[in-house]
Amino acid sequence: MSVVRNTVLVLTASTLLAGCGHGNSSLAGTTRARALAQSTAGIGVNSYLWRATLDTLAFMPLASADPYGGTVITEWYVNPEKPDERLKATVYILDTRLRADGLNVTVFKQTKDAAGAWVDAPVAGQTDIDIENSILTRARQLRLSNLSAR
DSSP states (O other), X not given: OHHHXXXXXXXXXXXXXXXXXXXXXXXXXXXXXXXXXXXXXXXXXXXXXXXXXXXXXXXXXXXXXXXXXXXXXXXXXXXXXXXXXXXXXXXXXXXXSOOGGGEEEEEEEEEEOTTSOEEEEOOOHHHHHHHHHHHHHHHHHHHHHHHHHO
């Protein structure tokens, strides 16, 4: 019964996430759906951290997602409220256990210069930690909901 429920959840999430990306949303949705589908097939990292990472970064289009190596890389994301800056994130899931040190997030930022070219810019030091904390919080929520469903 659990496998059927997980499959239904993956299909539902895939449908909902198919339109979430900015830019080439069909590509982002397809990549995200593929990543979610692989997450139920047995992955090499903590499944709660994996799903929480995809949930937390759902607003950013995915460039790459490897559930066996535990790597999620996003495309550049431009916030409509700040069109002169863009962000990109890389998440490494380092452990099969749900632990705070089993996660590494790196955020990259670029801003437009006077000529309109994108140039690297410093990211606030707390940004990486805030995203890590969001992923960890979501992973704990997923774990608790899974335990209460049993």
